[in-house]
Amino acid sequence: MRQKLSAMNYIRNNKRRAAVLIVSLALYLVIVYLTQFILSSGTESFKKILVEDTKKMQLVQLPDSAFGITRDEMESEDAAKAAYTEAEALLMERLREQAGVKAVQKAQSMGVTIYALIGQYSFSFPLGDEAFVKVYMEHMGATLKEGELPDAPGEIILADGIMKNAGLTLGQKLSDKDFQIVGIAESDTYFGGGIMVPEKDYSRPICVLSDGSIKDMGALLRKMGYEFSDNEARIYDYKAGNADYEDVFAEVETPANLVFKGVMIVMAIMLLLVYTTVLRDRHGEWCLYCSIGYSRKAIYFSILREMLFYFVVAVVVGTVLTIIGMVAVDALLIAPMGLACKYLDVSVMGEIVRGYAVVFALLQLPIRFALHKIRTVDAMEEDLY
Numbered sequence: 001m002r003q004k005l006s007a008m009n010y011i012r013n014n015k016r017r018a019a020v021l022i023v024s025l026a027l028y029l030v031i032v033y034l035t036q037f038i039l040s041s042g043t044e045s046f047k048k049i050l051v052e053d054t055k056k057m058q059l060v061q062l063p064d065s066a067f068g069i070t071r072d073e074m075e076s077e078d079a080a081k082a083a084y085t086e087a088e089a090l091l092m093e094r095l096r097e098q099a100g101v102k103a104v105q106k107a108q109s110m111g112v113t114i115y116a117l118i119g120q121y122s123f124s125f126p127l128g129d130e131a132f133v134k135v136y137m138e139h140m141g142a143t144l145k146e147g148e149l150p151d152a153p154g155e156i157i158l159a160d161g162i163m164k165n166a167g168l169t170l171g172q173k174l175s176d177k178d179f180q181i182v183g184i185a186e187s188d189t190y191f192g193g194g195i196m197v198p199e200k201d202y203s204r205p206i207c208v209l210s211d212g213s214i215k216d217m218g219a220l221l222r223k224m225g226y227e228f229s230d231n232e233a234r235i236y237d238y239k240a241g242n243a244d245y246e247d248v249f250a251e252v253e254t255p256a257n258l259v260f261k262g263v264m265i266v267m268a269i270m271l272l273l274v275y276t277t278v279l280r281d282r283h284g285e286w287c288l289y290c291s292i293g294y295s296r297k298a299i300y301f302s303i304l305r306e307m308l309f310y311f312v313v314a315v316v317v318g319t320v321l322t323i324i325g326m327v328a329v330d331a332l333l334i335a336p337m338g339l340a341c342k343y344l345d346v347s348v349m350g351e352i353v354r355g356y357a358v359v360f361a362l363l364q365l366p367i368r369f370a371l372h373k374i375r376t377v378d379a380m381e382e383d384l385y
Contacts, residue, residue, distance in 0.1 A: 005302035029318030042116030054241035108196035125192035147183035156194030157183035164338030
């Protein structure tokens with residue numbers, strides 16, 4: 001008697017049951033990956049602001065002490081302001097001479113908030129004169145998509161992502177009507193720019209456009225001879241952005257991980273229940289195999305081959321469905337909110353593989369138990385008499 005059972009015979013003769021198992025396993029992959037895909041919209045969107053933009057643009061506002069100015073010792077407040085303005089102008093000239101610096105502009109900052117499915121982040125973008133807006137757009141890789149470029153005080157242009165996320169419209173006025181959106185930009189990041197309003201009392205940092213080589217603006221300024229504490233200065237650069245990103249990532253990742261782990265556990269339990277039910281229904285079939293001469297080992301390896309077939313096909317089907325699902329979710333949910341998301345996440349793939357491995361290992365328990373209960377037909381008949 002041959003001792004090798006064909007796994008494909010059962011699969012061909014029980015296509016509906018095999019399909020149920022494959023679909024169950026595939027749904028595990030789809031739901032788990034899509035869950036993390038949706039949750040990534042927060043971290044990926046904030047990453048554009050905090051990590052990518054800060055490589056090319058830095059905002060600097062130093063305290064009086066960095067320029068050796070003590071306001072209490074000045075004749076008047078106007079004299080202190082004049083001294084600060086003169087020292088800041090010298091700083092701008094010196095910054096233009098530094099390696100990696102493309103342009104330096106005295107700016108006015110404007111704030112905007114990006115809202116993700118989990119979490120939010122507020123950041124500032126610079127406003128300058130008309131010439132600076134064009135230089136800034138080119139430097140950040142932004143192009144005009146709709147409307148016109150700002151050419152008057154208070155006119156701004158925002159990236160399409162900001163417009164969608166905040167529900168803004170072309171021509172809308174912001175910040176107590178001090179600013180008006182006159183253009184929409186096509187940009188890979190959350191670009192914002194415009195013409196400053198000199199008479200308004202908004203923050204006035206120095207904007208530095210660089211080639212990406214300046215990671216720590218504070219260190220560069222100290223190297224230039226300016227002394228200040230981190231608490232006194234207002235510096236928005238890659239170092240500060242990356243630190244903020246790690247903080248935001250930690251805040252967003254905690255609830256996201258809870259949701260992700262919860263989905264994984266629920267789906268794993270469902271898989272175990274589905275497969276265990278199928279195993280119970282096959283007890284009589286395995287008893288018959290044992291009666292006609294197949295060993296428990298042969299039956300066990302036949303079951304393993306079936307399981308491997310289900311898992312492999314499920315991964316292929318699940319991958320295809322996941323790709324379709326990601327494209328659909330991005331088009332219907334993520335993109336309309338002006339958010340970014342992560343299509344390829346190796347860490348999530350690893351979690352799914354580990355999840356499959358755990359399910360595969362746990363299924364060995366009911367399989368072993370079922371094989372232990374196998375009896376030949378003759379033994380079963382003797383129990384009846």
